[in-house]
Amino acid sequence: MIEKYEKFIGEHELDSLFKIAERIKDLSILHVNSTKAGGGVAEILNRMVPLMKELGLNVDWRVIKGDNEFFNVTKSFHNSLQNGIGNITEEHFRIYDKWQELNLSEIPLDYDVMFIHDPQPAGLIKFKKGNNRWIWRCHIDISNPYPPVWDFLKKYVSEYNASIISVPSFGRDDIDIPQFIIPPSIDPLSEKNKHISETTKLRIMSKFGISEDKPLVTQISRFDYAKDPLGVIKAYKLAKRHVDLQLAYVGSPATDDPEGEKVYNEVIRESRDDKDIHILMLPPYSDLEINAFQSASTVVMQKSIKEGFGLTVSEAMWKNKPVIGGNTGGIPLQVINGVTGFLVNSPQGAAHYTIYLTRNAKVRHTMGTNAREHVRRNFLITRELRDYLMTIMYVNERNSV
Numbered sequence: 428m429i430e431k432y433e434k435f436i437g438e439h440e441l442d443s444l445f446k447i448a449e450r451i452k453d454l455s456i457l458h459v460n461s462t463k464a465g466g467g468v469a470e471i472l473n474r475m476v477p478l479m480k481e482l483g484l485n486v487d488w489r490v491i492k493g494d495n496e497f498f499n500v501t502k503s504f505h506n507s508l509q510n511g512i513g514n515i516t517e518e519h520f521r522i523y524d525k526w527q528e529l530n531l532s533e534i535p536l537d538y539d540v541m542f543i544h545d546p547q548p549a550g551l552i553k554f555k556k557g558n559n560r561w562i563w564r565c566h567i568d569i570s571n572p573y574p575p576v577w578d579f580l581k582k583y584v585s586e587y588n589a590s591i592i593s594v595p596s597f598g599r600d601d602i603d604i605p606q607f608i609i610p611p612s613i614d615p616l617s618e619k620n621k622h623i624s625e626t627t628k629l630r631i632m633s634k635f636g637i638s639e640d641k642p643l644v645t646q647i648s649r650f651d652y653a654k655d656p657l658g659v660i661k662a663y664k665l666a667k668r669h670v671d672l673q674l675a676y677v678g679s680p681a682t683d684d685p686e687g688e689k690v691y692n693e694v695i696r697e698s699r700d701d702k703d704i705h706i707l708m709l710p711p712y713s714d715l716e717i718n719a720f721q722s723a724s725t726v727v728m729q730k731s732i733k734e735g736f737g738l739t740v741s742e743a744m745w746k747n748k749p750v751i752g753g754n755t756g757g758i759p760l761q762v763i764n765g766v767t768g769f770l771v772n773s774p775q776g777a778a779h780y781t782i783y784l785t786r787n788a789k790v791r792h793t794m795g796t797n798a799r800e801h802v803r804r805n806f807l808i809t810r811e812l813r814d815y816l817m818t819i820m821y822v823n824e825r826n827s828v
Contacts, residue, residue, distance in 0.1 A: 428477075428478075428481060428616070429441070429444070429478055429481045429482065431616055432615075432616070432807075432808075432809050435615055435803060435807060435809070436807065436809050436810075440809065440813075441809070443813065444482060444809065444812060444813055444816070445482060447813065447816040447817060447820065448479075448482035448483055448484055448816055449483075450820055451484065451816065451819050451820050451823065452483050452484060452485075454484075454485070454539040454540055454819065454823060455485045455486075455487075455538040455539045455540070456479065456484060456485065456486040456487070456538060456539065456540045456542065456819065457486070457487050457488070457489060457534075457535065457538035457540070457541055457542065458472055458475075458476060458486070458487070458488040458489070458542045458544065459488075459489050459490070459491065459534055459541065459542065459543050459544065459548045459551065460472060460488075460490060460491070460544035460545060460547070460548065461490065461491050461493070461498075461501070461544075461545065461547035461548060462490060462681055463490050464679075464681070464711035464712060465649070465679055465680060465681025465684065465711055466649060466681050466684075467566065467611060467735075467736065467737075467738040468544050468545060468566050469681075470619075470738065471611055471612065471738075471808070471811070472488055472544075474614040474617060474808055475808065475811070475812060475815070476488045478808065478812055479812070479815075482816075487538070489533065489534050489535070491526070491530045491533065491534060491547060491548045491551075492526075492529070492530060492533055493526050493530075493547070494526075495685055496522055497522055497523070497525075497526045498547075498684070498685050499685050500519045500522045500523055501523070501546060501547045502684060502685060502686050503515060503519065504519075504523070504546050504576050504580070505545075505546065505567060506652075506653075507572065507573035507575075507576045508546065508567060508568070508569050508572040508573065508576055508577065508580075509567055509568045509569075509572075509653060509733040509735075510573070510653075510733060511571045511572060511573055512573055513573040513575065513576055515573070515575050515576055520579055523550060523579075524550060527548070527550035527551055527553070527554075528554075530548065530551065531551075531554055534548070534551060536551065536554055536555065536556050536559075537556050537557065537559065538559060539559050539560065539823070540559065540560045540561075540562065540819050540822070540823065541555075541559060541560070541561045541562065542562050542564055542815075543561065543562070543563050543564065543587075544564045544566065545564070545565060545566050545567065546565075546567075546580055549563055549580055549583050549584060550580075550583050552583050552584075552586045552587060553583065553586070555586070558826070560588045560589075560819075560822045560823055560826055561586070561587045561588050562587060562588060562589050562590065562591060562818065562819075562822060563584050563587045563589075563590040563591070564590070564591045565590060565591065565592055565593075565597070566593060566611070566735045566736065567735040568594075568597055568733055568734065568735055568755075568756045569592075569597055569599065570596050570597050570598075581601065581602060584602055584604075585602050585603065585604065587604055588604065588605075588822050588825075588826055589604055589605040589606070589607060589818065589821075589822050590602070590604060590605075590606050590607070591606075591607045591608075591609050591818065592606060592607070592608055592609075593608070593609065593610050593611060593735055593736045593756075593757045594608070594610070594736070594756060594757045594760060595608055597756075605821075605822075605825075607814070607818050609811060609814040609815065609818070610736060610757060610760055610805070610806060610811070611735075611736045611738055611757070611806070611811060612738075612741070612806050612807055612808040612809075612810060612811035612812075613738055613741045613742050613745060613802070613806060613807065613808065614807075614808040615745065615807055615808075617714065618714040618715050618718065619714035619715075619717055619718050619742060620718065620742060620745055620746075621718070623715070623718055623719060623722060627715075627719065628719045628722050628723050629723075631715070631716055631719035631720075631723075632719060632720075632723050635675075635705060635707060635716075636705060637673065637675065637705065637720075637723065638673060641671055641672060641673045641703070642670065642671075642672050642673070642725035642726070642785040643672075643673050643674075643675060643720075643723055643724045643725050643726075644663060644666075644672055644673070644674050644675070644724065644725065644726050644727075644728055644781055644785075645674070645675045645676075645677065645720050645721060645723075645724040645726075645727050645728065645743075646659050646675075646676050646677070646727070646728045646729060646730065646739075647677050647678070647717055647720065647721065647727075647729075647739040647742070647743075648676070648677075648678055648729070648731075648739065649678050649679070649681060649684060649687060650678045650687045650688075650690040650691040650694060650708070651684065651686065651687065651690060652686075652690060652732075653731055653732060653733040653734065654729075654730075654731050654734075655730050655731060655732045655753065656676055656690065656693075656694045657693065657694065657697055658730050658732070658773075658774045658777070659674070659676060659728055659730050659774075659777070660674070660676070660694070660697050660698055660704065661774040661778075662728070662730065662774040662775075662777035662778045662781060663704065663778075663781070664701070665774060665775060665778035666777075666778040666781040666782050666785075667703070669782050670781070670782050670785050670786065672703065672781070672785065673703040673704070673705065674703065674704045674705065675705045675707065675720055675724075676694065676698075676704075676705070676706050676707070677705075677707045677709060677716075677717060677720055678691070678707070678708055678709070679708065679709050679710065679711050679713060680708065680710075680711070681711075691706075691708060694706055717742075718746075721739075721742055721743045721746050721748060722746050724743070724748060725784070725785050725791070726748070726749060726750075726751060726780075726781055726784045726785060726791075727739075727740075727743035727748045727749075727750050727751070728750070728751045728752070728777060728781070729743075729750055729751070729752045729753065729758060730751065730752070730753045730771065730774070730777050731752070731753040731755055731756065731758065732753055732755060733755055733756060734753060734755050734756030734757060734758055735756055735757060736756060736757030736758075736760075736761075737752065737756065737757055737758050737761070740752055740758055740761040740762060740768075741761055741802045741806040743798075744761065744767055744768070744795075744798035744799060744801065744802045745798075745799055745802045745803075746795075746799070747792075747795035747796060747798065747799050748795055748798065749767065749768040749769070749784055749790075749791055749794035749795055749798060750762050750767065750768035750769075750798065751768055751769050751771055751777050751780050751781060751784070752768060752769075752770055752771070753770070753771060753772070754770040754771060754772050758770070760805075761801070761802075761806065763797075763801065766794065766797050766801075767794055767797045767798040767801050768794060768798065769784075
């Protein structure tokens, strides 16, 4: 299957993946995160791990366990790390540490290279065995964290051999370990990103009550305050005063995000008076449906107020769609303002550019073409795979001296 990527990246780049993999083929590698489905981390690992295996690597993926109490704690950690505020007690830290220990029976810690994704399993490092290499892959914005939570996590992160962040601004000068910048990526061959026929697209839009006769604005996101779903609805309502639009806000549940149901209910209340607002909670792995929504959209929005990276931006851009994105986190790496879309800081700004793009087909086409090429060059999974392999090689060789 990996040979199918040659049409996107060329023979030379594909060959380099095999050459790098050859240098680390004797290492065992384990990825650990907190959910098999829901969110960008699980999505990347679902595609990345099989590709690593195709390159001949000995790689596995495990998911930590936790109850609602634990995931409420880690969600509060997540929010306080990204927002810089919080209401965290010593009990939160006790619960976190308890579940790190409980996961010892679930997660083997003797792989040569341990990839630990995000804060939820970061504390496993205290049970490190032998001289294996540990890499903390942080997918969220930790540039301005709530100090009590960061100080707690920092004592674990500092024990890692290296960390990976998505954006340069997420780097920390208070941990003395190598920090690599590796933006996330999309898989052009996945069901979510492959080309689909017009018939399939129209069938799915009809199934969900989306009209062919009105421009469609879509945001694909978790039901999470950081994604600003209420701001998306406000932007839509402002734009609708000038253009007859319809809005789709499409999300899926995630087992490690207990706050999602609360946000979903707020969004439903805010949108119930407008038949042109479609709020959809799709099951995990609804990739074909998400593909159809992005492909059928006139404009795609990702109006986050905090964001680690925002893979849905690259997904939409790959489908030749200009994106209106929040000016935060990894979104500005993807949305080049005025070239592949527009960056905004308010619902009013999002409304303004929604009106502009829906009224200007030529601009949409040009930006969409730019957007797809920008993703091809920078945000396909083969580039991220290569970066991971290089990081493994560096960390292994550096710690073997």
